[in-house]
Amino acid sequence: MIRRIAYALALPLLLFGGWWVLSAGSESFYAPPLSEILTAFGNTWTLSALRSDVLPSLLRLLSGYLLAAVIGIGLGLAIGVNRRLRFTVEPVLELFRAVPPPVLVPVIMLFAGIGDGMKVIVIVFGCVWPVLLNTVEGVRAVDGVVLETARSYGVTGPARITRVILPSAGPQIAAGLRQALSIAIILMVISEMFAASNGLGFTIVQFQRSFAIPEMWSGIILLGLLGFALSLLFRLAERRALRWYEGLRAAQRRAG
Amino acid sequence: MTPVRRGNPAWLGHPAILGVAGLAGLLLVIQLLPTLGLVNDRHLPPTSAILAALADELGTGQFWISLKDTLVAWAWGVLIAVGAGVLAGLAIGSVPVLRELTASTVEFLRPIPSVALIPLAVLLYGTEIGSTLLLVCYAAFWQVLVQVLYGVADVDPVAEETARSYRFSAWARVRYVLWPTALPYVFTGVRLAASVALILAITAELVIGSPGLGKDIAVAQASEAVPTMYALIVVTGVLGVLINLLARFGERHLLGWHQSVRGEVIA
Known part of the structure; x- marks a missing residue:
């Protein structure tokens, strides 16, 4: 352990130490000493800055992402179970x-202006495709025997979707959601x-334009x-939701 | 099956026919929405206007120069990322200590959104092609590296030990055991890297203003040439589809001997 x-x-x-030592006496304008960047980090991202710049970004990110997930999984289910519709x-x-x-940003700006709505719609539009296509694939790949068995036991209607199709498409849907998460962060920025007039992406560009280099670096570190953190959270959630699948795979690996 | 459906000729259900119908339907909807006044045609011009703008663009020299710029940045980015990713992946993957040491760092650096580097790229390279390349390489590198690491971890221990007991040299083990096992993963990595690289190339051009299709989209937006903007976006979409098809095609051809592809074709 x-x-x-x-x-x-x-x-x-080692890397951090190396950066610290190598940059300690740095005179370069673009690569200030790490100590300076860390000081700037503390001064820049205070609680009130987090509330006024990071919180709005996160709210847009979450609402866009969740909407995209709901739309993507819903439409994906509909398309996945209908062969003709899928081919079309x-x-x-x-x-x-x-x-x-x-490139959707300029298009959606035409429709929705430059407010919060625009940003959420941009995130939804960007994230929905990987979720949608992965759900379609997952639904399509549901084991035929499982479907028939469920039918002969009289599992139909909503139960068929929530008890049979969704769980077995789960791993594939999770893969789509993971792709969508990184797209969502990119689109937010x-x-x-x-x-924008606030938000993380806006603030970092402001720092860059005003040549506040240590602050810019601190913004890049914060984004990183x-x-x-988001990918860690996602992995925890995924592991919880798909615990049965991980267990199944581990068992298969032991048997194989 | 209802009698009505049975009356349809079989070819109506063919995937290709349905697919073409779907695309035609999309074009029709985009034509009708603005024409019927459901959407403001300054926001969404009808298909005919977009196609006319596309034809105009195809006739200008600027379009082809931009296309070339984007593709050059894309190709160099993919090349560098794949080269570096494969070398680093094989080196890290085949030495267990290195793999354990780097795991946490890779896990930390990988999810860092590449767009976070945009300000840095601007400061370092301005609007040169270098800033596009920096973003493209960074984003594509991780895709390749992670796939190669998976691939190396997938080596059959029996094959590895057999090679050892036949006293294969270290190089021969890489060449004849490690590389063939990792190859399908490498190709998956290349495919992912190719599409991510296109996204980042166009994003960089759009946001930073380095030369290429993305910059043209930004210019069209600023000058309110809405049909041109849509035409260029369609071009980027088609480009994405082509790159995807090309990567899949290449994978199937170059890996035709491999179990993973053979199995796929039979099934």
Whole structure:
């Protein structure tokens, strides 16, 4: 256990120490000493700054992401169980997914202006495709025997969806949700860089434009921490929701 | 089956026909929404206007230069990321101590959104192609690295030990045991990296203003040339689909001998 912790901490500490030592006497304008960046971090991201800049960003992120998840899973279920519908809309969906999500920002600005609504819609539009397509795939790949068994036991209607189809498409849906999460963070930042009066993306660009370099670095570090924390949270949630699947796979691995 | 359905000719249910119908339906809806006045045509121009703008764009030299700029940044980014990712992945993956040491760092650096680097790229390279490359390489590198690490971890211990007892040299073990096992994962990594690289290339151009299709979209938006903007967005979408198809096609051809692909084709 101690060995594992030591291994996990060794390299980060080494890198951090290296950065600290190498940058200590740095005269370079763009790469200020780490000590200066950390001081700037403490001064910049105070509680009130977190409340006025980070909280709005997070709220947009969460509402956009959750909406995209609900829409994506709902539509994905509908498309996945209907073969004809799937063949009809699949090329259209592939096209929409292939459009790089950030180019949606100018389009949605036309419709929704530059308020909070625009940012949420941008996030929804960008995140919905991976969730949708993965749900369709997951629903399509549900074991035929399971479906027939469920039918012969009289499991129909809503129970068929919540008890049979959703759980067995679960791992695939989770994969889509994970992809969507990183897209959501990117879109949150981009939409704020484009047009906003608060938020994390806006603040970082402001620092860059006013050449407040240590503050800019501290913003980049904060964004990195945020991305890391969100992916950690997601993994915890995923492990909880898909516990049966992890157990099944572990058992299969032992048997195989 | 209802009698009505049985009356339809079989080809109506063919996937390709249905797919084309779906695309045609989308074009029709986009044509009708603004024409019928349901949507303001300054927000969403009808299909005909978008197609006309697209034809205009295809006739200009600027469009092809931008397309070339985007593709060059994309290709270099993918190349560098794949090269670095494969080398680093094989090196880290084949030495257990290195893998344990780097695991936490990789897990920390990977989820950092690449757009966080935009301000840094601007300061370092301004609006040159270098800032696009920085973002593209960063984003694509992790996709490849993580896949290669999975691939190396997947090596059959029996094959590995057999190679050892036949006294394969370290190089021969990499060449004949590690590499063939990791190859399908490498290809998955390349496929993911190719599509992420396109997204980042266009994002960088759009936000930073380095030359390419993304910058043209930003310019079209600023000058309120809405049909042109939509036309360029369609181009980026088609580009994305093409890159995806190309990557899948290449994977199937170059990996035709491999179990994972053979199994897929038979099933």
